[in-house]
Amino acid sequence: MTELTTASGTSWLSREEMDSARERLPILYVDAVPVRVDDHGTVSAIGLLLRVGGDGQIKRSLVSGRVLYHERVRAALLRHLEKDLGPLALPRVPPAPQPFTIAEYFPTPGVTPFHDPRQHAVSLAYVVPVEGDCAPQQDALELTWFSPLEVREPTVLAELANGQSHLLLQALAHLGV
Amino acid sequence: MTELTTASGTSWLSREEMDSARERLPILYVDAVPVRVDDHGTVSAIGLLLRVGGDGQIKRSLVSGRVLYHERVRAALLRHLEKDLGPLALPRVPPAPQPFTIAEYFPTPGVTPFHDPRQHAVSLAYVVPVEGDCAPQQDALELTWFSPLEVREPTVLAELANGQSHLLLQALAHLGV
Amino acid sequence: MTELTTASGTSWLSREEMDSARERLPILYVDAVPVRVDDHGTVSAIGLLLRVGGDGQIKRSLVSGRVLYHERVRAALLRHLEKDLGPLALPRVPPAPQPFTIAEYFPTPGVTPFHDPRQHAVSLAYVVPVEGDCAPQQDALELTWFSPLEVREPTVLAELANGQSHLLLQALAHLGV
Amino acid sequence: MTELTTASGTSWLSREEMDSARERLPILYVDAVPVRVDDHGTVSAIGLLLRVGGDGQIKRSLVSGRVLYHERVRAALLRHLEKDLGPLALPRVPPAPQPFTIAEYFPTPGVTPFHDPRQHAVSLAYVVPVEGDCAPQQDALELTWFSPLEVREPTVLAELANGQSHLLLQALAHLGV
Numbered sequence: 001m002t003e004l005t006t007a008s009g010t011s012w013l014s015r016e017e018m019d020s021a022r023e024r025l026p027i028l029y030v031d032a033v034p035v036r037v038d039d040h041g042t043v044s045a046i047g048l049l050l051r052v053g054g055d056g057q058i059k060r061s062l063v064s065g066r067v068l069y070h071e072r073v074r075a076a077l078l079r080h081l082e083k084d085l086g087p088l089a090l091p092r093v094p095p096a097p098q099p100f101t102i103a104e105y106f107p108t109p110g111v112t113p114f115h116d117p118r119q120h121a122v123s124l125a126y127v128v129p130v131e132g133d134c135a136p137q138q139d140a141l142e143l144t145w146f147s148p149l150e151v152r153e154p155t156v157l158a159e160l161a162n163g164q165s166h167l168l169l170q171a172l173a174h175l176g177v
Numbered sequence: 178m179t180e181l182t183t184a185s186g187t188s189w190l191s192r193e194e195m196d197s198a199r200e201r202l203p204i205l206y207v208d209a210v211p212v213r214v215d216d217h218g219t220v221s222a223i224g225l226l227l228r229v230g231g232d233g234q235i236k237r238s239l240v241s242g243r244v245l246y247h248e249r250v251r252a253a254l255l256r257h258l259e260k261d262l263g264p265l266a267l268p269r270v271p272p273a274p275q276p277f278t279i280a281e282y283f284p285t286p287g288v289t290p291f292h293d294p295r296q297h298a299v300s301l302a303y304v305v306p307v308e309g310d311c312a313p314q315q316d317a318l319e320l321t322w323f324s325p326l327e328v329r330e331p332t333v334l335a336e337l338a339n340g341q342s343h344l345l346l347q348a349l350a351h352l353g354v
Numbered sequence: 355m356t357e358l359t360t361a362s363g364t365s366w367l368s369r370e371e372m373d374s375a376r377e378r379l380p381i382l383y384v385d386a387v388p389v390r391v392d393d394h395g396t397v398s399a400i401g402l403l404l405r406v407g408g409d410g411q412i413k414r415s416l417v418s419g420r421v422l423y424h425e426r427v428r429a430a431l432l433r434h435l436e437k438d439l440g441p442l443a444l445p446r447v448p449p450a451p452q453p454f455t456i457a458e459y460f461p462t463p464g465v466t467p468f469h470d471p472r473q474h475a476v477s478l479a480y481v482v483p484v485e486g487d488c489a490p491q492q493d494a495l496e497l498t499w500f501s502p503l504e505v506r507e508p509t510v511l512a513e514l515a516n517g518q519s520h521l522l523l524q525a526l527a528h529l530g531v
Numbered sequence: 532m533t534e535l536t537t538a539s540g541t542s543w544l545s546r547e548e549m550d551s552a553r554e555r556l557p558i559l560y561v562d563a564v565p566v567r568v569d570d571h572g573t574v575s576a577i578g579l580l581l582r583v584g585g586d587g588q589i590k591r592s593l594v595s596g597r598v599l600y601h602e603r604v605r606a607a608l609l610r611h612l613e614k615d616l617g618p619l620a621l622p623r624v625p626p627a628p629q630p631f632t633i634a635e636y637f638p639t640p641g642v643t644p645f646h647d648p649r650q651h652a653v654s655l656a657y658v659v660p661v662e663g664d665c666a667p668q669q670d671a672l673e674l675t676w677f678s679p680l681e682v683r684e685p686t687v688l689a690e691l692a693n694g695q696s697h698l699l700l701q702a703l704a705h706l707g708v
Binding site: 101112113169170172173174176 | 527530
């Protein structure tokens with residue numbers, strides 16, 4: 001996961017406190033796979049963000065971020081979708097809270113397919129149809145829509161960091177595309 | 178399930194052939210629980226149809242119907258939603274094919290909570306957010322929206338036939354409301 | 355799917371009647387992905403059957419078969435698991451009826467990733483841990499256990515017929531392995 | 532949820548640090564609904580623990596507890612099952628990581644059906660078949676098996692604290708019983 005805690009006051013911990021917690025507790029995240037669907041509800045495109053990571057490298061990523069204290073999971077999903085896709089994206093968060101899978105990001109590589117050098121994060125993963133206009137916000141440079149076929153290409157998958165290519169493939173399998 | 182095979186040419190079997198198949202094979206159905214969701218994706222209302230059953234009794238029901246030969250499950254869902262809710266309902270069929278549960282309707286009462294005197298039907302059940310205007314069609318007299326609280330009232334549940342009250346409660350549990 | 359309707363009296367239709375139904379109605383199937391799990395419930399191996407298909411070709415397949423009239427889905431799963439893996443396999447059928455996905459096998463290739471030249475079949479797919487000794491039965495020549503890594507090899511996937519390689523990959527994604 | 536963090540060294544935070552984190556971050560939990568299944572995988576009984584809560588009151592509860600830093604969700608499930616049901620319980624943790632739902636326990640009552648005065652906890656909920664002998668451990672006084680019918684009785688449901696009766700009913704709905 002790319003750096004998603006912002007200085008915008010959405011976090012209720014100072015950076016020092018958050019860094020300390022990150023060394024002690026699994027941190028709860030949400031991951032959203034933004035999709036375009038046609039009239040039949042069939043997925044026609046998958047959206048990936050282009051970001052500059054903490055190390056200056058340009059990487060693709062899913063919409064991803066922390067759940068805050070006293071925040072509903074659904075509200076966290078909407079907050080991160082709006083933060084990354086803009087206020088006119090019209091995301092259709094699924095009405096049921098069951099995620100299609102969970103992703104366990106470990107600070108140690110190799111424990112799971114997911115890796116986050118900063119922390120142990122456990123993410124609830126959802127597919128979210130997006131109906132409006134998306135405009136990348138904040139640290140996201142671009143949002144690119146790929147067809148289900150294009151997004152599986154090794155060159156695209158290789159641009160996803162932290163094992164999110166694995167989560168993307170899990171989402172595609174869940175969608176049956 | 179109320180009588181859902183129509184004389185409109187959507188069925189590819191004569192009534193006699195269909196009656197014969199119904200005595201020999203489990204018939205594949207879809208059940209849809211139509212819901213209204215707010216901006217956060219939280220369910221605010223559940224829609225139930227009011228129908229006149231084959232026996233002349235007035236009953237409530239979910240949107241329900243058969244999957245036809247060479248028809249995708251997704252297409253069957255949309256066809257039955259349009260048939261019952263009208264062409265302007267704008268149903269948002271979930272992008273993934275995993276149903277939240279299956280309902281096994283047996284011709285013999287008591288085998289499962291679901292009962293269909295006409296046949297052994299196995300139904301794939303989905304929750305479907307509906308965004309547009311609903312106008313009951315064909316044999317549906319009315320579509321009524323209930324709040325999650327109202328729809329659980331014993332008087333409402335008692336109006337659902339064939340064990341669909343059980344399926345409705347399963348949907349509410351899945352939705353976490 | 356390989357031919358799974360047997361002459362053993364488990365089918366309630368004559369072959370002619372079944373052939374006729376297959377041209378008229380979607381037929382309800384179950385697909386099971388047999389797995390070995392360790393003490394932690396982590397999948398260590400996936401089992402594939404080796405069969406001689408109707409065309410004389412040797413192919414690998416999942417455990418798969420039809421749901422009969424008046425048969426519970428759970429009972430159909432157990433019947434096909436016992437038929438293919440033998441009476442000592444000790445399958446642990448999941449307690450909840452929600453399949454991890456559905457597979458729509460069309461007689462026309464290309465409509466979905468799944469294809470069955472004989473019929474339109476819709477299959478409910480489950481992952482089933484198997485704890486006992488497996489001995490292939492009837493038309494199954496062999497059961498082979500593959501590690502999650504081995505089973506993804508293109509040579510293994512290519513031996514699965516009717517698009518079941520797609521279903522296997524969906525199962526692996528669902529399992530997170 | 533009853534107090535589940537023990538002084539046994541399984542926690543990597545001092546009580547003061549944990550109390551501080553609990554005021555700042557959602558804490559990741561797992562909830563397990565222990566079930567007995569018959570040969571067909573049908574649920575025959577649901578297990579509830581009897582505990583003395585922090586306030587001295589005797590309450591029933593599900594198996595529930597925190598996920599630790601650098602602990603897999605699967606390992607946390609097994610640890611809490613063993614802690615509460617004893618080392619011979621032989622739990623069959625599901626092979627897939629997808630929970631059947633999530634439960635959001637808020638420190639403020641009424642935000643969700645779930646309430647935990649100590650913290651904001653988000654729990655991943657699983658149904659876990661248990662095949663061995665259960666012996667309540669530590670602060671659990673007793674484990675009682677209820678039939679699916681008995682466990683729904685208002686007197687039983689009323690003995691569950693923190694909204695876990697709601698989660699139990701969600702599990703029963705998911706199981707279709």
